[in-house]
Amino acid sequence: MKRNxxxxxxxRGNQLRNVTFETLGAAHAIADGGTVAAAVIGHEISALAxxxxxxxxxxxxxxxxxxxxxxxxxxxxxxxxQVMQAFAANVVLFAHSAMGRDVAPLLAAKHKAGQISDIIHxxxxxxxxxxxxxxxxxxxxxKVKAAGDLVFATVRxxxxxxxxxxDATATVTSITYEVPEKVRTRVREVVKKASTGVxxxxxxxxxxxxxGVKSAEGFKPLTELAEVLGAAVGASRGACDAGYCDYxxxxxxTGKVVTPDLYIACGISGAIQHLAGMSNSKVIVAxxxxxxxxxxxxxxxxxxxxxxxxxxxxTQEVRKVLA
Amino acid sequence: xNIIVCIKQTFDTEAKISLENGAVxxxxxxxxxxxxxxxxxxxALKIKEEQGGEVTVVTVGPARVEEAIRTxxxxxxxxxxHIEDEAAYGDEYTIAEVLAAAIRQKSYDLIxxxxxxxxxxxxxxxxxxxxxxxxxxxxxxxKLEIHGTQVVAERDAExxxxxxxxxxxxxxxxxxxxxxxxxPSLIGIRKASKKPLTKLTLxxxxxxADAVGxxxxxxxxxxxxxxxxxxxxxxxxxxxxxxxxxxxxQTSKVL
Numbered sequence: 001m002k003r004n005x006x007x008x009x010x011x012r013g014n015q016l017r018n019v020t021f022e023t024l025g026a027a028h029a030i031a032d033g034g035t036v037a038a039a040v041i042g043h044e045i046s047a048l049a050x051x052x053x054x055x056x057x058x059x060x061x062x063x064x065x066x067x068x069x070x071x072x073x074x075x076x077x078x079x080x081x082q083v084m085q086a087f088a089a090n091v092v093l094f095a096h097s098a099m100g101r102d103v104a105p106l107l108a109a110k111h112k113a114g115q116i117s118d119i120i121h122x123x124x125x126x127x128x129x130x131x132x133x134x135x136x137x138x139x140x141x142x143k144v145k146a147a148g149d150l151v152f153a154t155v156r157x158x159x160x161x162x163x164x165x166x167d168a169t170a171t172v173t174s175i176t177y178e179v180p181e182k183v184r185t186r187v188r189e190v191v192k193k194a195s196t197g198v199x200x201x202x203x204x205x206x207x208x209x210x211x212g213v214k215s216a217e218g219f220k221p222l223t224e225l226a227e228v229l230g231a232a233v234g235a236s237r238g239a240c241d242a243g244y245c246d247y248x249x250x251x252x253x254t255g256k257v258v259t260p261d262l263y264i265a266c267g268i269s270g271a272i273q274h275l276a277g278m279s280n281s282k283v284i285v286a287x288x289x290x291x292x293x294x295x296x297x298x299x300x301x302x303x304x305x306x307x308x309x310x311x312x313x314x315t316q317e318v319r320k321v322l323a
Numbered sequence: 324x325n326i327i328v329c330i331k332q333t334f335d336t337e338a339k340i341s342l343e344n345g346a347v348x349x350x351x352x353x354x355x356x357x358x359x360x361x362x363x364x365x366x367a368l369k370i371k372e373e374q375g376g377e378v379t380v381v382t383v384g385p386a387r388v389e390e391a392i393r394t395x396x397x398x399x400x401x402x403x404x405h406i407e408d409e410a411a412y413g414d415e416y417t418i419a420e421v422l423a424a425a426i427r428q429k430s431y432d433l434i435x436x437x438x439x440x441x442x443x444x445x446x447x448x449x450x451x452x453x454x455x456x457x458x459x460x461x462x463x464x465x466k467l468e469i470h471g472t473q474v475v476a477e478r479d480a481e482x483x484x485x486x487x488x489x490x491x492x493x494x495x496x497x498x499x500x501x502x503x504x505x506x507p508s509l510i511g512i513r514k515a516s517k518k519p520l521t522k523l524t525l526x527x528x529x530x531x532a533d534a535v536g537x538x539x540x541x542x543x544x545x546x547x548x549x550x551x552x553x554x555x556x557x558x559x560x561x562x563x564x565x566x567x568x569x570x571x572x573q574t575s576k577v578l
Contacts, residue, residue, distance in 0.1 A: 012481070071480075073460065098480035101446050102462050105415070109451035114416055114538025117445035130542055136442055139340040140347060143543040151538070184459035184489050188475075191484040199481045205577070229578075232482075240499075247465065247500030248482050253336040253441050254358045254499060262577040273336035280547060283575045285567065291555075301570060302555040303563050310560060317564045321572065 001127045002034035003090040008080060008103075009040040009052060010095035016040075016048055017202060018162065019095040023155045024056040025163035026122045030091050030129050035059065038170070039083040041076060043069035046174070053170030056163050060170040061086060065177035070187050071099045077106050078180040086175060089150070091129070096154035097201065108152040115152040116144055120159040120259075137253035137276035157202040158259055193248060200249070203232035205262045208251055208278070209244070210236035212267015212288065212307055216244050221311040222266055228318050234258065234278075236268045252277035266307040270295030287311065324376035324469075326367045327426055328400065329436040329449060330360040332384055332391035336441055346544055356391040359437025361398075362497035365504040366467055367435050368399045374469070376432075377401045381425055383411050383418050389520075396515035397507030408524040410532035414539045415443075419451035421535060424528040426456065431492060433474075438463045438496035449496045459489040463498040 005027040010017045020038075027036045038057035040048045042064065049060040063079045080103060084092070092107070094100030096118045108115035120141075121132035128145045131153060135142050200206065207226040209219055219233065226233045234256070235249040251258055253273040263281035268274060270286070270293055278284070279298045286299035287307050296302045303310050334340075335353040342348060356364070367378045378400040382388055385407065392403045404425055411421045426434065434456075436449035446462075453460035465484070466477035469491070478485040479498045507515070525532060554570075556563040571578040 070485075098463070098478075102450060105447040105450035106454045108416070108447070109419060109454035112416070114414065115445070115447055116539055117415075117447060133445075135347070135444065135544070136334065136338075136340050137444060138547065140342070140544055140546050142541050143545075144539050144541050146539045148538055184493075185461055186488050187485050188488055189486040190480075191486070193483050201481060247498075248479050248484075250499060257444070262571065262575070271337070272339065276336070279550075283571065283577050284553070285571075286553075296553065296555065298550055298553075300553040300575070301567055302553055303567065304555060305560065305563075310564065313560045314564045314567065317568045318578070321568050322578075 001032055003031050004035050004037070004088055005031045005091045005093065006083065006087055006089035007036070007038045007057065007093045008100070009038055009048065010097050010099060011042055011045065012199065014042060014045055016051055017095065017097070017157070019097065019155060019157035019202060021055040021162055022157070022160040023093050023095060024052070026155060026160050027093055028056055028163070029122050029124065032124060037061065037087045037089070039063065039080065041068050041079045049170065049172045053168050054165050057170045059087065060172045061175050062172060063175045063177050067179060067183070068177065070190070071102070072183060072187060073102060073106060073185050074180050074183045076103045077110070079177055080107055082175050082178060086173065092152050094152070094154045096156045100154045104152045104154050111150055113148055113150045113152055114146040116146060117154050118156045119153050120156050134257065134280070137257045138280045139276045156259070158204065193246065198226070198230065198232035200232045200234055200251070200256050200258055203258070203260050205229045205231035206234045206258055206260045207231050207264045207266065208234035208236065208268060209239050209266050210268030211238035211242060213239060213244055219245060221308065221315065225264070225311055225315040225318070228315050228322070236274045237271070265295050265299070266311055268295050269293045270298065324370060324374050324433060325429070325431045326370060326376055326378045327429060327431045327434045328360070328363050328367045328378060328380045328395065329422055329434065329452065330364065330380050330382045330391060330395055331357045331437070331440045332382070332388040333357040333440050333442045340546065342544060342546060354387060354390060356394045357437050357440045359439060359441070359497050361504040362499065362501045363435035363437050364395045364398055364400060365502045366497060368505070369502065370433070370469060379404065379429065381422060382406070383421055385412070392520060393515045394507060396518045397511040398505055399511060402519040402521070404521045404523060406523045406528070410525050411535070413535060413537035415445055415447035415451060416538045417535045419448050419455055421525070421528065421530065422448065422452050423455035424530050425523060426452070433469070433491060434494040436494070436496050438498050449494060453494040456494070458492045458494055460494040461487045461489060462496040464495050465498050465500040467495060467501070
C-alpha cells in the first residue's frame, strides 16, 4: 500500500545528523512506492535540501526563519503543520532527539493520532507497517502497528541502516513561515556541556565510567581515550550519584539508553538497570577489577584489571594504531 | 499555587523481564513509583513548601497503582485522583486524553510529570497533555525557578543545557538531576492513608471508551537474543590492549 511519508530533518549546529539519513531509509520502506518527502526547519539551512535529496528525499520543504534557529515548541509545531498542509503525509517521522521527542507528541495530540516513539526497525506486513521499539529500556522489544491514516513516529539514532548516497535531486519547495499567534516558551540561552563534544545518543563509540573511577578526576583517562576514539563519555548511576559526573551523562534505565557500535565500560559493575541502557550496543568491552562483575556477562571482550592502568595503555595503543 | 503531578506506577528498574503468553509477566515483580515521577513529586513539594499551595497527584491504572499513589501522598502530596477503568488503559493517546479530562476539572497553575516512564519509555503522555490543555510546557528539566508567574527552567537537550522561559500555567517534565527525592517519613506514611483519594471512571469524566480507544496496538513482544559469553583477554597489560585493539579492528570492525 502506497504511503506518503514525511521526514523532519534533525540538525545539530545546522548540520544534518546521521539519524536523518537513517530515517529517510526507513521512510522508503514504509512508503512502499509512495512519496518520500523531507522538511528542513531552521535558519540559514536551505543548502541542506540538496543533501536530503541525495539520501532519498524526493521532495524537500524548506522552512527558514530566524525564529526557527532554535527549537521552540510553538514555533516548530507551526512550522511542521505548515509543511503538512503542503504535503499530505500518512506517516511523519522524526529523530528520537531533544527536538523530535518534544514536537512529535505535540503534533500527535493535536491531530488525535497515534505515535510510536524510539523505533529501531520497520517492516511491512500486508497493509500494515510494523514498528519495533524497545520497552523497559531494551530489556524487551515490542512490535506495534498504528490505526488511522496519520501516524507519527520517532526514530532511535544509530539503529536503522544508512541508505546509499545517490546522485539524485529532490524537488525543493520553500515554505513561508507564518509566525504563530502564541509562542509561549522561549529559549534564553544554550550552555554547551557535552564533555568531548560528542552527543551520547548518536555516538558510534562510548567510553563509560562507573564507581570504579573513584572521583571526578578519575574520569580524565576515560576522557582522553574518548578523545582519541572520537567517542562520547557516559557514566553509570553509581558514578553520577557519587557526584563524579553530571547526570546528563547517566546511562541506564533511568538515564539515557544507548546503542553505539562500541561501548567501553570502565569500572562499571553492571547493575541490571545499567545493563538495560547499554546491552544492545553492538560490541561491548568491559574493564573491571572484579572478575565476578555482572558486566562481563554481556561483554564481548573483558579485561580484568585496574582501569587506571588499562585505560591509559589502551589510549596509547589506539593512538599508535590509528596514527 | 495549585500543583498537579501526573504519576505512573512502573516495574522496579532492577526487575528482570520475562514473558508469558506473549506479554510481559507481572507476577512477582516489585512495583515502584516511576523514578522520573518521583523527581516531579519532590519538585512539587519543594515549591509548595516555598510558596504554599496544594499538590494533587493524578494517575491512571488498575487497583495496584494505589501503592504508588500512597508513596506520593506519604512524601507529602495533599490529595490524589485515581482513574481506574479498563477502557482507560490504552496507549499514550488514551492516557493523555483521560488525564486531560480529569485535569480540566481542576484549577491549576503548574503541572509536573516525569519526562518518561521507565517501562514504556515513550515520553509522550505529558507533552501530549500540554497540547490538549493548550498550555506552555518545558520538557526534561534539571532546574526550575518560579517568580510570580514567570517560570525559568534548565532543560537537558542532548547533553547541552537550554535555559527556557514561560509563564504560568505551565507543564514541565522532570529529568534526572532536578532534585533528590525525599523518602516518606513514618508520620508521612501514617498520614497518607487518611488523605483524600478520589476514584474516577471514564463515565465520571464524560468520556466514552470509543473516543479514547488506542491508536497503536501491540502485535508482538520479544526478548533480546541471548548473548554468548564473551572473551576474557589474558596476558600482561600491553598484550591485552594490543589484542583488544586488533580484535576491535579486524574481527568486530568497530575501530
